[in-house]
Each structure stands twice: as structure tokens, then as C-alpha cells.
Amino acid sequence: MPAVLTYNRMVVSTDESERADALFHALADPTRRDILAVVLQDAQSVSDLARRYPISFAAVHKHVGALERAGLVTKTRHGREQRVRGDVATLRTAHRLLDDLEGLWRGRIDRIEQVLADPTERAPQ
Amino acid sequence: MTVISVVKDADARTLTITARFDAPIGRVWQVWSDPRQLERWWGPPMYPATVTGHDLVPGGAITYYMTGPEGERHGGWFRVRAVDPPHNLDLDAGVADADGTSSPDTPTAVIRVALSEVDGGGTQMTIATSWASDEAMEQMLATGMEAGMTAAVGQVDELLGLSAQA
Numbered sequence: 001m002p003a004v005l006t007y008n009r010m011v012v013s014t015d016e017s018e019r020a021d022a023l024f025h026a027l028a029d030p031t032r033r034d035i036l037a038v039v040l041q042d043a044q045s046v047s048d049l050a051r052r053y054p055i056s057f058a059a060v061h062k063h064v065g066a067l068e069r070a071g072l073v074t075k076t077r078h079g080r081e082q083r084v085r086g087d088v089a090t091l092r093t094a095h096r097l098l099d100d101l102e103g104l105w106r107g108r109i110d111r112i113e114q115v116l117a118d119p120t121e122r123a124p125q
Numbered sequence: 126m127t128v129i130s131v132v133k134d135a136d137a138r139t140l141t142i143t144a145r146f147d148a149p150i151g152r153v154w155q156v157w158s159d160p161r162q163l164e165r166w167w168g169p170p171m172y173p174a175t176v177t178g179h180d181l182v183p184g185g186a187i188t189y190y191m192t193g194p195e196g197e198r199h200g201g202w203f204r205v206r207a208v209d210p211p212h213n214l215d216l217d218a219g220v221a222d223a224d225g226t227s228s229p230d231t232p233t234a235v236i237r238v239a240l241s242e243v244d245g246g247g248t249q250m251t252i253a254t255s256w257a258s259d260e261a262m263e264q265m266l267a268t269g270m271e272a273g274m275t276a277a278v279g280q281v282d283e284l285l286g287l288s289a290q291a
Contacts (some may be wrong), residue, residue: 015186043140046240049235098133098135098138098140099133101140101254102133102140102142104129104169105140105142105252105254106142107130108166108167109127109128109142109144109166110127111166112153112156112164112166113127113146114145114165115156115162115165115166116146116147116152116153118158
């Protein structure tokens with residue numbers, strides 16, 4: 001059954017708010033977003049990742065830590081090294097993706113309204 | 126309120142969003158049919174879109190790229206499945222490389238747009254986006270949606286900045 005949602009201002013609990021902070025913090029950095037995109041395709045060791053970027057191993061390790069705290073990646077031990085992979089539970093649920101898509105379309109509809117309100121775009125009917 | 130309903134069907138991997146605009150139907154149609162207007166709203170504020178091809182006929186292609194804050198380009202395309210101005214537009218949508226080419230295994234979404242006139246003036250637009258498989262949805266959103274997430278981050282930063290000053 002599809003869920004029809006009505007929108008009021010959301011009240012979030014402290015836990016949810018902290019989780020959202022960690023998530024937004026993790027996604028605010030372009031290197032971290034790139035790391036996330038890479039490990040969603042394939043699990044990588046931190047040293048594999050460090051070779052991809054012109055930054056130190058320690059810096060990559062720190063980025064992975066931020067992604068891990070946000071629940072976006074998980075680390076598993078694989079022999080001597082730890083492998084990092086995008087977290088299926090956090091990122092890959094259909095509901096979550098549909099939420100993202102909803103946000104994107106809400107933004108688009110706001111901008112369509114602005115375009116419609118712009119008199120310079122008003123071509124003859 | 127512009128958005129009047131949102132229906133999410135996770136099983137069918139479909140999001141249907143309905144909005145109402147205070148403009149005649151022919152005017153609202155132009156936001157799709159005029160490439161210069163389309164590029165003003167398709168990309169989030171930090172990822173403005175540039176439409177490079179726009180052939181709004183059955184089988185025709187619309188191509189675009191979005192430019193990110195560091196100048197990086199995210200390409201995308203639509204293929205027109207059906208078009209009936211100013212009421213219906215059905216598109217296949219996909220992501221492309223920065224140079225606009227797409228590999229044949231690129232996942233696609235189907236976007237169905239329906240416009241109708243509202244009693245007393247104004248236009249209602251319903252946009253349904255659906256994917257054929259969970260994998261296609263994951264992959265397309267993971268690659269193409271980074272732009273959307275970044276814009277959301279910007280908006281949250283703004284909110285946090287405001288509340289810190291309050």
C-alpha cells in the first residue's frame with residue numbers, strides 16, 4: 001500500500017537530530033562523498049582508498065571514520081587489512097532513496113514556481 | 126502550498142508528486158518545452174543545469190549536464206517516449222559521463238508528467254518517477270543524486286547558521 005504523506009513541520013528527537021548531524025557532516029565534504037561513491041560499488045581497503053587521493057593515509061582514515069559514524073559505511077577485517085564498504089542498510093533502502101527523490105522534486109517544484117513568476121520568461125500563449 | 130500530494134510506493138519503486146501552479150497550462154508546459162526554462166529548475170542551486178540538446182518529439186533526446194561547485198560536470202539525458210503538448214510527457218531518464226555519453230547498461234528511470242487545468246484557473250502537474258529494479262534506483266540515485274544531497278547539506282548549514290544567531 002502506498003503511503004500518502006501529509007506535511008507538517010517535523011519534530012525530531014535528539015537521537016535523530018544527532019544522527020542527522022553526523023550524516024550531513026559526513027556528506028558535506030567532497031572527498032568523503034567520493035569515497036562513499038567508490039565503496040558503494042566495491043569494498044576497498046583504506047590503503048586502496050589512500051592511493052586514489054592526494055592526501056595522507058591518516059586523512060583518508062579520518063574521512064572513513066566520519067562516514068562510519070554517520071552509518072554510511074561499515075568496516076570489516078579481511079586478513080591484515082580492514083575493508084570499507086557502503087552500508088546497505090543506511091543507504092540502500094527504497095524508502096530512504098524515495099525520501100531523497102522527494103526532496104529533489106520538492107526543490108524542483110519550488111524553482112518551477114520561481115520560473116513561472118518571472119515576467120521575463122512569459123512568452124506569448 | 127504548491128505541492129499538494131506525495132505518494133511513495135516502495136514496492137513499485139515509484140514516487141508520485143503533485144503540485145498546483147497559479148499559471149495557465151500552456152505557460153506551465155513551457156518549463157519542459159523551453160530548454161532555457163528547463164535548465165533554470167532541473168539542477169539544484171549548487172548544481173545548475175545546462176541543456177545541450179532538446180528534441181521534444183517521440184524518440185527525441187534531451188541532453189544536459191550539471192556543473193558542481195568545483196566545476197565538475199554531471200551529465201544526464203532524457204529520451205522522449207511520448208509527448209502530447211500541453212498535457213503529457215513520458216521520458217526515460219539516465220545519467221551520462223561528463224562528456225554526455227552514456228553506457229548501454231546505465232540504469233534508467235521512467236518519468237511521466239501529466240498536466241491538467243484546474244477549475245477557477247491554474248494548472249495541476251503530476252510527476253511520477255519509477256525504476257525497473259532496486260539496483261537501478263540505487264545506482265542512479267547514488268551517482269546522480271549526490272547533487273541533490275549537497276544542496277540539502279547547504280540548506281541545513283543555512284538553518285544551523287540562523288539558529289546559532291538566534
